[in-house]
Amino acid sequence: MINEIALNDWYPVAMASELKPGCRLNRVLMEREIQISNDGDKTHAFEGSRVLPLQIRYDHVWTSLGAPARPLFEIPEGEQDGRRLVACGRVHVRCSPLRAVENFLDIAHFPYVHTGILGAEDHPEVERYDVEIDDEKDEVWARQVKFFQPQAAKSAEGGIMADYMYRVPAPTTSILYKTCPARVGEWDIITLFVQPVSETTCDVWPWMALYDDETPFNDLVQFQQTIFMQDRSILENQIPALLPLDPKMETPTRADLTSIAYRRWLKRRRMFYGAQTIAA
Amino acid sequence: MKLYDYVLSGNCYKIRLFAALLGIPYETVAVDLYPGKEQTRPAFLRLNPAGTLPVLQDGDLTLTDSSAILTYLARRHDPTGQWCPQDPELLAQLVGWLSFADDLTRTSGAARLHAIFKKPIDSVAAQKGAHALLRRLELHLCDQEFDDSSFLLGKAPTIADIACFPYVALAPDGGVELDGYAAVQRWIYAIRKLDGFLPMPGIHPLHEHPDKPLPEGLNARLEA
Amino acid sequence: MTQQSPSPTAKPSSSWIPVALSAGFRPGSNIRVFADGNDIALWSSFSGKLSAWVNRCPHRGMRLSHGFVRGEMLACIYHGWHFAQDANCKYIPAHPELVPGEMICAQAHHAHEQDGLLWVSCAEEEPDAPARLPGFGVRSLLIDAPRPVLAGVLEVTHEAQGRWELTLADQPVILGVQDWPEGRTGVHLLTKEAVSAETKKMLSRELEAMRRTCEAIAPVSASASASVPSGPSSRSGDAA
Numbered sequence A: 001m002i003n004e005i006a007l008n009d010w011y012p013v014a015m016a017s018e019l020k021p022g023c024r025l026n027r028v029l030m031e032r033e034i035q036i037s038n039d040g041d042k043t044h045a046f047e048g049s050r051v052l053p054l055q056i057r058y059d060h061v062w063t064s065l066g067a068p069a070r071p072l073f074e075i076p077e078g079e080q081d082g083r084r085l086v087a088c089g090r091v092h093v094r095c096s097p098l099r100a101v102e103n104f105l106d107i108a109h110f111p112y113v114h115t116g117i118l119g120a121e122d123h124p125e126v127e128r129y130d131v132e133i134d135d136e137k138d139e140v141w142a143r144q145v146k147f148f149q150p151q152a153a154k155s156a157e158g159g160i161m162a163d164y165m166y167r168v169p170a171p172t173t174s175i176l177y178k179t180c181p182a183r184v185g186e187w188d189i190i191t192l193f194v195q196p197v198s199e200t201t202c203d204v205w206p207w208m209a210l211y212d213d214e215t216p217f218n219d220l221v222q223f224q225q226t227i228f229m230q231d232r233s234i235l236e237n238q239i240p241a242l243l244p245l246d247p248k249m250e251t252p253t254r255a256d257l258t259s260i261a262y263r264r265w266l267k268r269r270r271m272f273y274g275a276q277t278i279a280a
Numbered sequence B: 001m002k003l004y005d006y007v008l009s010g011n012c013y014k015i016r017l018f019a020a021l022l023g024i025p026y027e028t029v030a031v032d033l034y035p036g037k038e039q040t041r042p043a044f045l046r047l048n049p050a051g052t053l054p055v056l057q058d059g060d061l062t063l064t065d066s067s068a069i070l071t072y073l074a075r076r077h078d079p080t081g082q083w084c085p086q087d088p089e090l091l092a093q094l095v096g097w098l099s100f101a102d103d104l105t106r107t108s109g110a111a112r113l114h115a116i117f118k119k120p121i122d123s124v125a126a127q128k129g130a131h132a133l134l135r136r137l138e139l140h141l142c143d144q145e146f147d148d149s150s151f152l153l154g155k156a157p158t159i160a161d162i163a164c165f166p167y168v169a170l171a172p173d174g175g176v177e178l179d180g181y182a183a184v185q186r187w188i189y190a191i192r193k194l195d196g197f198l199p200m201p202g203i204h205p206l207h208e209h210p211d212k213p214l215p216e217g218l219n220a221r222l223e224a
Numbered sequence C: 001m002t003q004q005s006p007s008p009t010a011k012p013s014s015s016w017i018p019v020a021l022s023a024g025f026r027p028g029s030n031i032r033v034f035a036d037g038n039d040i041a042l043w044s045s046f047s048g049k050l051s052a053w054v055n056r057c058p059h060r061g062m063r064l065s066h067g068f069v070r071g072e073m074l075a076c077i078y079h080g081w082h083f084a085q086d087a088n089c090k091y092i093p094a095h096p097e098l099v100p101g102e103m104i105c106a107q108a109h110h111a112h113e114q115d116g117l118l119w120v121s122c123a124e125e126e127p128d129a130p131a132r133l134p135g136f137g138v139r140s141l142l143i144d145a146p147r148p149v150l151a152g153v154l155e156v157t158h159e160a161q162g163r164w165e166l167t168l169a170d171q172p173v174i175l176g177v178q179d180w181p182e183g184r185t186g187v188h189l190l191t192k193e194a195v196s197a198e199t200k201k202m203l204s205r206e207l208e209a210m211r212r213t214c215e216a217i218a219p220v221s222a223s224a225s226a227s228v229p230s231g232p233s234s235r236s237g238d239a240a
């Protein structure tokens, strides 16, 4: 079910670095075929002959099939000087775009899915953290999230209690603010930009803005790809493929407060693309 | 020793896995296969004109094929000869399986690249080809089980197992499910259970190892 | 031949369905099987107790067949929830001190081991055990053809609750027959008497020959055999 809300949002469809003069990229956005082209000095997006809105930010090309109701969200920290911006390409996943976002908001899976990197089996506990739906900004936030991590980042040496904040500025985008191993008091930024291909398939574009001058670029990309490919085998095996919004369908616990808020927020915004609204 | 490596490559994983099993130290150079297509750039092509990973450099020696690298590491670092047997019959069969492993790359590996990165290939043909190979593997592994072996050759693991393992275990990434290949699943378990086994994204470590106890909190509660 | 063949419509929906061979299903195994069109996680505890559960974790819907066995429990691979034999959740790693309520549980079907086969029933009430017919497991095989095609090709001399008796290369054998999704059929081959490794190898090839015959008659489309049964629908979208 494609609803207005979903239609009128901004979605990532390419990396800015793919825009070579004369290029023509074919993409599928919410089951519709669109084209991105670059004529040397300008980039355009089309659906057939219809011109689509377009902007380039955070190293990605963003477009919309409708009339975007609000501007693309801001990530002010991501545009600070001194950060390394790392676009990781895209990974195609056979799951709902919303399941991909929700998995990114979840820390409880680290010990079993990212064993030895983001979590360890003998440190599985998720402590209390704060979650809020910010009505003014219309965003979901989780703060004071802490988790033990054997290797929190490519640059990390040894296990640490990592501090996290999560922010959902749009239904298909998730931003993670994470303890920065290289610069005390700063947050590294790791985001997941999700392009809904259909309700049950998506393209995921991870992007990072890090304070890390040491680690080779390729290692940063491949660290992120490692993590996301560990998630992919989970995401492709969740049943149903759609994200259930009926609270009776699945069984959350206190560790899932972010996911509960995210689902509630989707329901309130009436964002149902990729969601299952009636219990199967 | 230097391995030019890409974390999501099954062919690179063969080398990382084997080096881990044998405890061979090495350093890695991450090559940006995706999204950067670094293997197509002049600097990399000077290293390996075939434009593929893995590449291994040991002193003056440069090897550019995963089977060649496995053979080299086995002959150089395994004095027992277990991993690359010299018995004429076994060696001949081993070479056959190394070639089978390349067929797996072309089918299961290609289907995976299509599923993950949308590499433009005929994915249905690749998946069909992968299933044809899995059937051959299943038949052979059943034979081996009748002779009380869990591995491809003789009774012990060899580089044939290592070469075939990645694109079999990663087949589900490319939409090639392993349900119904009972012997193949047991073989995957046998390899994951080897001492020093190294996982990769899409292949879990052996969480179900019999030596792994129940979590402490749970044990305490069960005893109470 | 057709007279002796079992009825193509025979679908023992409330009864036991053979889903795997006992041989090779070591303690600690956990695999995905199908019975009556249901997606099932079939697992064996370290002490050898067999369970068959709806293949879906109550927490966030992960397939339990991807999980791992620890002692007498099955743990889900996603967040490590541990479920005991009674299907109740006993441990939630994110909250190690919490004793999960009784309502938090997996959904169990019935599982049974007998005569060299592992059996599953999705009936409400556990059915009576299948009739005795001892066998020695050889191998399992998935065939891209539906049950009636097999029934037409094989000369079945006797049918007993999900098993066909017949002669394969002069050996009296038993075939456990299991419907798979998308018109495919799983078969589990057993001999009536213990046989040598050489005989097993020979029978294994005979069974594959039989599969070729069946698939030549009723080929299941390549895309069906390649897709994930009852998995997420796939639309691969654009090419790079």
Ligand SMILES: N[C@@H](CCC(=O)N[C@@H](CS)C(=O)NCC(=O)O)C(=O)O
Pocket: B009, B010, B011, B012, B033, B039, B051, B052, B053, B054, B064, B065, B066, B067, B102, B105
């Ligand atoms: N026969 C070679 C094949 C290696 C191969 O296909 N490597 C892939 C990565 S798994 C690769 O480098 N692909 C790059 C490309 O095809 O452009 C080997 O086994 O090393």
Ligand code: FES
Pocket: C057, C058, C059, C060, C061, C062, C076, C077, C078, C079, C080, C081
């Ligand atoms: S989905 Fe099974 S433990 Fe979370």
Ligand SMILES: [Fe+2]
Pocket: A103, A104, A109, A113, A114, A227, A230, A231
């Ligand atoms: Fe994850």
